[in-house]
Amino acid sequence: MYAWGNEIERDIITETVNGLSIPTYESRPVNLPNTLQTSALLHPERVALVCGDTRITYEDFYRRVLTIATYLHDECNFQRGERIAIILKNTAEFCIMTYAALFAGLIVVPISTKLRPNEMAVLLNDAKVNGIVIDSDEQAQALSALLIIKARFFYQSSVMSNFGVEYQDFSPLPQLSTHDPAFIMYTSGTTGNPKGVVLSHFNAIHGAINYERCYGLTSADKTIIAVPIFHGTGLMAQLVTFVYLGGTIVLLETFNAHQMLELSEKEQITHTICVPTIYNLLMQVPNYSNYNLTYRVLGTGGAPISQKLFQNIKNWLPNAELLNTYGLTEATSPALMTPKEMARHKIGSIGIASPVIECRIIDIDEGGPVKTGQPGEILLKGALITSGYWNNETATRETIVDGWLHTGDVGWMDDDGFVYLCDRIKNMINRGGEKIYSIEVEDVISSHPEVLEVAAVGVADELYGEVVKAVVIPVHGNTLKAEDIISWASERLAKFKVPRFVEFRDSLPRNAAGKVVKSSLRE
Template sequence: AKVLHLSKEDNTVIAVPLFYVTGLLAQLFLFIYLGGTTYIMREFHTRDLLQLIEEKEITFFHAATAIYNILLQAKDREQYSMRSLKMALCGGAPISRSSIRKLIEWMPWLDFRTVYGLTESSSPATIFPHKRIFDKQDTAGIPIPVVELKIIDNQGNQLPVGEIGEIALKGAVIVPGYWNKVQETQQTFKDGWLLTGDLGRIDADGFLYILDRKKDMIIRGGENIYSSEVENVLLEHPKIIEAAVVGIPDPVMGEELKACVVLKPGECLTAEDIQDWARAFLAKFKAPRYVEFYDCLPRNANGKILKAALKTN
């Protein structure tokens, strides 16, 4: 609450399930603590959300990237007044630069921030300072005051600034372990540190960059490829609304890249168009060999893309 400068005068609407940390802790429990007002949507519908924000003069909103992308696709969004909305947080998956630009164009007064956290961190562990929104767009921000963060190698050694490794978190908001799961607790929690399973790096200013899940990193011909790097390039294409990149088995290279893409309504692209776009911005070996088109990408109830389903499709 102190980090976000919220008070009992603020209110929020929960548009995500309450059985996930975003809805339960980062909104409901936060506003119970504040004494503020919380509105809970039974189901998510774009117009219902926009109407509720306008009618109830919502001041704070927190949702998954997918919801922001859906709002940006709503052709009638300008009909609703968003002037009451002071702050909006976005997490669960990276949001593209183009989406951030469109949000700021739509609501130039909005304090929009990306956050990074896990169920095990109880709430966002890092938060993006709004004043750096245009010069640090690809980062997850800096740790909140009660969280320590470091990057470690496979042996648990802390890595220097700029090097890629596993993100480890420590602090008052980190859970002590898993209920009745001793083995999983021992594997994930080491000397008070939560091993997140996420790969990232920290820059000289202390900003965290999320690169991939360890299990989702693609190794093609001995080269490590971080799916987020390729996804960010694809999401900059003006005709693409969603993209996910996964590795699929290949008898020669070990793994090859497959891009799973959702086009904006009414748009048309070929696989070759997408591959050419990727090659224009990435090293040749990072361009996806395969492209699949989807009406929508499979997601869990919290909005995260289910990459395992894309790999087996």
Template structure:
């Protein structure tokens, strides 16, 4: 059954950078960013953004050139993000947790011209043989901001590619999701309305800004509402609790794991969070008991769930506070300007309460995958994004996800595709067969477990397998446990029966 929650919203911007510029003109002295206790106004931020844009212009970079952004959360991250786009270039935020082989593929596939990076990541970057035209560390970027670089306005179309974000695919190779200015503007306007961002809000983010949700739902979304973005470099339970109070945070955002960790701290009960009005979460399902505990501990704070994919910028559905406890397991209703439907294996729309593939349609759906028209055609059909998630819509239009993308593991909000890990394991000569599944974990929700069969019994140990994986994969993708077995269960066609492996873990 098709559910359409489309409403009329007057667009305020055509480009991502217009969002910032409008507030710099209308409310120049309002706080845009807060980082390590330092507040930056919208006017000052836009001035800094123009310096970055002017620098790239003077260096001769042209529309379509891709600039990589490999920074931890900071005020500088947002400054560079806007600056590169203001120059008409395409920004490529990169996961700072990736291992050298993963980065090597992204650099070469995207053909990035330049890289702006954190010096603390130099050792990883230096392991990659890639010929960058330009490399700038944080100090060099700050020198550019302090310099005399002058920006010259240029013509940018709303359909130009503003950003590329790589997301893992079931083929084992990351795919570059191309998002236009129009995609991002629509998504952040939709989320700004859904989360009811106000100019008086101070929105706290410690989830990575290099993720689509952190960047667009929280980062740019906050600024769309003219609010202040309070940035923490990374999640730290003690620091987070202190900063929420110290920085007068009104909206806290995170993944379910963060809430579980915070609730587990004995001193959390000592914090009243007098300014906080909303807890927002996404990236993974929130256990019902955690929601219940949050509501009981903080009855005056609203709880809101967010669901979407990088391919939808990400925008899909939201479960608001009024239904948080009543609609157990639901991710809410379709967002504004967004349609949701459930289809069967042949693409035919299904009625309410029947399980099928979740499809999303709206102005936030990506342009496509970079250099991968074949995969783009598979997931975007007649304007509909076929998510690969299985779910159902109830009679009231609430969406329930009944299974995740095939075999995907979500570790503390980070998506892990088993085939990526399996491909690395198969690089080990002693490994004959390999399968990776998710197993329950009290903190992260799930962690990857590798089950392998060897060419020769006793030829390699479990720890040696883990040690090898550490050299090829981001830390969060490395198998938490390795089990060596004689052989893996398969069906008559030779496919590994992962559901059998999962059942054996119980």
């Protein structure tokens, strides 16, 4: 089994947490406020946040956070453990309010700005939030009519003025335990109502240390957040990690490929982490290769990266490490990660267990262990795993068994411990008893030179129960026919895996995390 090495795995000890013996990092901050406090002390003049024309140093970031935290605690009378929702795009205000709430002892509930008011209200009511940070009075009025809880509204426009509060001698704020909840992160909810994943300061800090060590990040690095910051990747892998590091965070309010390239060049960005689709879109920008980019470490996640896309990125950015990473909300983002020295050798793998995670694969039907190379459900255990779902003991018991998180993802492990993702259990295609993993079909079709993206789903069939349908996004300007795709697949896949139907579209439906919503394709 491949190992991370002594330098990355230094000071790992075994601790008992919630009755479980798990590996942890012995040298770590107690809580997330400690990370900002330390970065402001060590790097006061370094730019922490860049958003449009706004540039905020760590010293200013820290003072603004303390001022607003004191306001929330003293003037608004928020109590430790109460919830505050933040419904903002990738802005400096999001970052300031997140850390101010954490300093005040509150639990932050990031809400997708892409949801409709009625969808937001479901989450706000479920979390029983006491405060809501929002960008407009119009949105506040729409939500007020749908809330069954009493919550105070705060407006984005008031954040940079510290809600009118002057800098002062700050009064004592609540002392936080490392295991206090820091966030309630709602799952994407492509089926049924989303569940609120409770993540502690302990979880988030271990995630940040994982990224620091396994990606080789330092305080000198600069990241650009192009994915939604209210999602786990933007929040945990970038905001929380870079505040812990004391690095610079550049915020792209909404994704724009041209703007991302321009900002990356201007700000000399060294790091980002995105879904594979974003890298594809960057390479669709005219003259994309003419930008003078300084990327050093690139992460990819949310979906396995194809060999074709991996090679295209390496041809474009030969000096950048490209590391596949696997996580889910319940595992605080970086559960499996790819060591740099193995990235080229294990293209298609989602990595090995990160230093404070254990991974096993079990039989989907029987629950027992599977042989090397045999697909099964991916289970995870360790310092990154949630303690459970907010106010939902039934879902917690079903998903976390004896400390093991049942991910709902199907994968297999090779002799070196590298895991390869096959599918979501609910997305597996059953054609007359033959199990078909959509990722295998997608990998083959995406290797076609005229295919930009593809999603494979199962659709109803009277004879076989289900057959394969491929939804294809052609490379811009190319004209493909269904028989081109079927012929390509027929030469590379067993007959029962070849798509019966092919549909061409301009784009694929995605949730806030950038993942394809396959249920809408099946419909």
